[in-house]
Amino acid sequence: MAHAASAVELPAPSAIAELFKPITWFPPMWAFACGVVASGQSLEGRWGLVLAGVLLAGPFVCATSQAVNDWFDRHVDAINEPHRPIPSGRMPGRWGLYLAVIWTVLSILLSTTLGPWGFGAAALGLLLAWAYSAPPVRLKRNGWWGNAACGLSYEGLAWITGAAVMAGGQMPGVPSMILALLYSLGAHGIMTLNDFKAIEGDRKMGVASLPVQLGARGAAWVACATMVLAQAAVVACLLAWDRPWHAGAVALCVAVQLLMMRRFLAKPVARALWLSGLGVPLYVAGMMISAFALRAGVQ
Numbered sequence: 001m002a003h004a005a006s007a008v009e010l011p012a013p014s015a016i017a018e019l020f021k022p023i024t025w026f027p028p029m030w031a032f033a034c035g036v037v038a039s040g041q042s043l044e045g046r047w048g049l050v051l052a053g054v055l056l057a058g059p060f061v062c063a064t065s066q067a068v069n070d071w072f073d074r075h076v077d078a079i080n081e082p083h084r085p086i087p088s089g090r091m092p093g094r095w096g097l098y099l100a101v102i103w104t105v106l107s108i109l110l111s112t113t114l115g116p117w118g119f120g121a122a123a124l125g126l127l128l129a130w131a132y133s134a135p136p137v138r139l140k141r142n143g144w145w146g147n148a149a150c151g152l153s154y155e156g157l158a159w160i161t162g163a164a165v166m167a168g169g170q171m172p173g174v175p176s177m178i179l180a181l182l183y184s185l186g187a188h189g190i191m192t193l194n195d196f197k198a199i200e201g202d203r204k205m206g207v208a209s210l211p212v213q214l215g216a217r218g219a220a221w222v223a224c225a226t227m228v229l230a231q232a233a234v235v236a237c238l239l240a241w242d243r244p245w246h247a248g249a250v251a252l253c254v255a256v257q258l259l260m261m262r263r264f265l266a267k268p269v270a271r272a273l274w275l276s277g278l279g280v281p282l283y284v285a286g287m288m289i290s291a292f293a294l295r296a297g298v299q
Contacts, residue, residue: 071086071133132150
């Protein structure tokens with residue numbers, strides 16, 4: 001009887017919520033909203049589309065990616081974060097995998113309400129989520145490829161989807177595509193910041209994150225340079241598009257980040273989470289400022 005009871009044991013709601021990591025939903029939701037703003041389209045009569053898109057980007061596609069990652073990283077998490085739901089046993093049996101599959105299906109179903117663009121973007125995002133974590137592809141085994149996939153999915157793909165959905169399925173304009181790409185490239189550095197907490201487990205389990213490949217200091221410099229150069233290119237674009245006030249606001253965000261990065265580079269392992277918590281909000285603030293620059297009439 002005890003064995004039968006354990007076979008049907010269900011995870012607690014708190015463990016499910018922790019598996020899906022709601023704190024990670026913000027970047028793609030914000031990026032989708034940036035695409036909506038950048039489209040220049042009126043929100044009147046389209047609030048349902050916007051809500052569906054925000055939900056798809058965060059609580060569905062991003063949550064799916066977190067579940068997939070936790071399941072295939074359970075052995076690494078047992079070293080780095082043994083308190084996580086799966087290695088701690090609070091997510092019993094194969095429920096981590098089951099939830100990843102269920103949320104993949106639910107995400108696809110929700111995406112059908114957003115037309116061909118929403119469906120295609122969701123399918124690509126989910127494909128990247130599984131390719132990032134699951135063998136045999138497991139892009140995260142190399143920090144260059146894995147972080148690029150995350151940056152593209154979390155920022156660029158979400159931005160472009162928001163713009164396309166609001167434009168009735170039309171391809172976003174070139175300026176919008178350029179900014180989405182630049183912020184995706186910069187997000188590569190943000191993803192690297194997240195890797196500092198897992199250096200020990202990644203090294204033991206053969207995951208070649210950038211801190212493992214380059215050492216903590218080398219990876220810290222690459223992360224900062226990637227973030228700053230991408231945003232500098234954004235500022236240059238905004239100036240070229242005759243949006244000096246928006247360019248100045250983004251440049252101010254970058255200047256404050258540079259001050260933070262100087263402190264981070266002195267002790268990268270100890271301060272990676274600090275920079276992520278305080279510097280990334282400035283990065284995404286620049287995204288929205290840039291989106292409003294496009295809304296103001298950049299062609």
